[in-house]
Amino acid sequence: GAVVSQHPSWVICKSGTSVKIECRSLDFQATTMFWYRQFPKQSLMLMATSNEGSKATYEQGVEKDKFPINHASLTLSTLTVTSAHPEDSSFYICSAQTGTSSGANVLTFGAGSRLTVL
């Protein structure tokens, strides 16, 4: 089945640094990838929708300059947390939209990346 690889699985950084999180579809091409953030004991919150070759669409309250997304190929989307602060500490999860034999879209998720900003 479809596999999405996310890297790194966890990262600790100092406040003010930038962190890149990669999301790769390993055995399929994903024209659309989604980035989610999950704070402790809360549900997943969609941050942005990333389409290959075009600008990402951000949800309300998510700053594109703070979380730029690069989706330059059909198998790789990269989320950057710029000038990270402790409040950015969270679990970041990506997912890729795939198709089924019936043509409907389903989601395949990466394992997530836990970011801790000191």
Added chain:
Amino acid sequence: KQEVTQIPAALSVPEGENLVLNCSFTDSAIYNLQWFRQDPGKGLTSLLLIQSSQREQTSGRLNASLDKSSGRSTLYIAASQPGDSATYLCAPTGNQFYFGTGTSLTVIP
């Protein structure tokens, strides 16, 4: 915007019990609905996918139903086991994906 509600928010049952998780959504214009499982600190695992034209799907001890017109889906877990303890999320899928708040399930040995 799709609003997804899951009830109950938390559930604790003794091992062996059958249980039902509920999911309601406001926009019935969906292509399909997926149920996911999330273990603490981990990503999501897809459990079941129901196409909008289907009424239910079964996988092992799991059975999911969908009533698109009323905006409801249920996940039935038979003969629950401690390994079923996790958070269960439903995601009705239209042009975008939205998640419910999840049901945290604890199965007590």
